[in-house]
Amino acid sequence: MRLHPRAHRGIGALSPSADPLPPAWIVVGREDARIVAVRLDAHGGQLSRTSIPSEELASLIADEDAGTRWVWHDTPAWYPQLLAAGVRVARVHDLRLCHAILRDSATVVDDGGLRAATEWDAAAVVEPAPAALFELDAGAAGPPDDIASALAEFARQRAALDAADDRGRLRLLLAAESAGALIAVEMRTAGLPWDPAEHDRLLSEFLGTRPAAGGMPVRMQQLADEVRAELGDPAASLDSQPKLLRALHRVGILAESTSRWELVRYEHPVIEPLIQYKRLARLYAANGWGWLAEWVHGGRFRPVYVPAGVVTGRWASSGGGALQIPRQLRPAVCADPGWALVVADVAQLEPRVLAAMSGDAALARAARGQDLYAGIVDSGAVPTRAEAKVAILGAMYGATTGDSGRLLPALRRTYPRAMALVDDAARVGEQGGVVSTWLGRTSPTTSAGWRDTQAAAAEPDASGADEARARRRAADRGRFTRNFVVQGTAAEWALVWLADLRTRLAAMDPVDEDRGAPASGPVFSTRPHLAFFLHDEIIVHTPLARADEVAEAVRDAAASAARLLFGRFPVDFPLDLRIAQTAAKD
DNA sequence: GGCCGATGCGCG
DNA sequence: AAAGCGCGCATCGGCC
Structure with a gap:
């Protein structure tokens, strides 16, 4: 070409x-x-x-x-x-x-x-x-x-x-x-280069040996036996939520659901192996050997990406759960021989975007450098990094109670412009209006059901229940529009980063055919190409000889994205970047 | 035997 | 009703 x-x-x-x-x-x-x-x-x-x-x-x-x-x-x-x-x-x-x-x-x-x-x-x-x-x-x-x-x-x-x-x-x-x-x-x-042998090895390591005919992997089976013994019921069903709940009730664990966050609150010898079993069962069902056989062919995972599949402009995917690959399996993402992966993600993209779009100089100052949450602690707004994190997430998601809600007043004092931007977006949404991202993508209008609910609550004969319901749905919508402006603008930043990088990669000199990666197809087998994208993270598959050049391009593209969206506003978008054979975090 | 909502959990 | 956003997928169980 x-x-x-x-x-x-x-x-x-x-x-x-x-x-x-x-x-x-x-x-x-x-x-x-x-x-x-x-x-x-x-x-x-x-x-x-x-x-x-x-x-x-x-x-x-x-x-x-x-x-x-x-x-x-x-x-x-x-x-x-x-x-x-x-x-x-x-x-x-x-x-x-x-x-x-x-x-x-x-x-x-x-x-x-x-x-x-x-x-x-x-x-x-x-x-x-x-x-x-x-x-x-x-x-x-x-x-x-x-x-x-x-x-x-x-x-x-x-x-x-x-x-x-x-x-x-x-x-x-x-x-x-x-x-x-x-x-x-x-x-x-x-495609995303995927090593089936490494995937198989990881599955065996986590789940235990795969049995020859059907059956459960060894480690899973041991945990299942242990759980059934603790439940005192050799026939207990672990995969049916209602049946498992009844079995738990019989041994005195009066949980209302079988979700992990609730189970951990109970002291009982069955809890630990049960949670462990559920983790493994999830891995087995979602990304086990069946997934491998269905989705990985010729050393590549090829999901269908759906640009703008999310209302905020984020991408969705269809088939293979491309955007939900468990971190445990990252080592199976592995460059071809003679090739490398350049793996990069943006640290705390959303709060940085919020700082820039609101023009909040104080938050931008906290965002200078690698760790925005540390910057917030340094500003004196909150005492610890953990609190900075839940406070910022709460501000962007609309928390009202708990630790997060408690910290918001301090955040409002220190970062009034950033907080005003998300608070305004929430107010507009509660009132039935629409909000827009930095580049102009606009949230959906209210549904007929939402408007009916609000109208019903405004009638003179409205019940207290009508009013409570309307308030709840208004607040729900407020949290959605609050998050829309930030999540949507972050998606725009990432999209511009990606698009700019794509152009830089295409301008690089190809390598010789004999150093190519044929499974990537005629256009990409001899040149660096994007192989994966997940909201704020990219993976480039590149000939080894181009890896440093690619890393440079990834950084330059991030700088371009910041400039294209926010001009000279001084906000950093630092990358966590590594050149490696696999996508595993070291 | 297919459809659908609820549940739970993986990702950001 | 996981306090607090956005998704996809597997599984179950009720339903036609």
Whole structure:
């Protein structure tokens, strides 16, 4: 694949201060059995129109300037085939994802008909699972893929953007969101390098030897026997919550649920082995040998990432529990021979984002350096690091009681601007309003049920129960909007970090074929590539020879993200970064 | 035999 | 009702 020298400009080209429009847009869509590509000028005027057979799209894109932004209806519907053909796409505008942002954004004052174009509210196209290939409804439909619909929707989106209060921020968000759509497909294609032998070894270590035929692993079986002995019931069911609860009651443990946090409060010899058993049973069921056989093939774990799958803009995943891999299994994430992993996460991303977006200089000062919580202790707001942590989490989540609630007044005195930002967001939510992130992603409006509840409580004949219920639901919504602005802005920071890094990685020199990692596919087998992303953490799989350069790029990208979002506001986003063979924390 | 809500727990 | 946000998945048990 050839890389254009201008590729390194990446999303920086869409930063508010840089040139406002990319050099060219090409909208692609289907027409009959062919693909039509329409080249637009900076004002949306049509410069040319090309009709090609489907199989020629890859070469059309490969031959085009890397600065071109491709506009298409839905990235998962187009991109996997291109990557399989060896073609990387530098920049896109994903109409489906951008539609959702613009549709909901409170900063868009005149939507130009965009909100009425409901066919664009569809879920993403998903490839059918192998087992479902022969079913009639295989795969979700997705938004319209014809060229006329794409052109019309793109025109609406440009008009909506032009009428937005803060075009620079929204434009950055749309660019980053679209880059995320590419990255999600790229990470699935390249896969997360996963060593099945190490996974098997870890399972045997934790669970005990795997029995030949069915049956429970040895260590699990021993714990189960121990628990049943303590319960005095050799046939006790440990996996059915109601049955287990009754068995516990019979030996005098009058817990109301079987969850760990409640069990630990009881003194009884059954508690320890039971909790241990539950831990192992969880690992066995969620990420045991069955998971390994189903999800790891050819040394790669390939989950489906769902960009913006969470209302706040965070990513979700579908299949394989990609975002819930237990830390215990991290050592199984293992670079190919001759390759390394660059593993990086941002320490305390959300409070740092809160400091920046609220312009709270005192909190930003506490955030200088590696440990924000230590900085808070140094400021004298609270005595210990543990208290700083629960206080900050409580502020962002809306705690009202307990240790966390008790510490909030001190936090309000020391960080009034940061606290005012989250308190305001909560108040708006309680009153039924919407809130927006730093770049303009806006929270959902109230549901009909929520409004009915509030209306019922306002009636003259409302009961005390009606009022209590309305207050509770208002408070619930307040905690949601309080957290939305912080979680959502943190997701934007991470997305910009990721997008910027992607561009830097693509600009690096590839290594020779014989040092490649073929399982990563034609585009990524000879160059560093993103392999994993989890809210505030990334893993890059890289040829050993590029590892230091990648680490540098990861840091530079974080600095870029901070600058693109918050300009010169002095807040640190320190990375915990390591170059290693495995993703295990040392 | 499939659907669905509740429960519990993994991740940030 | 884990005080305090956002998810996905496995399992169970009630239901049609």
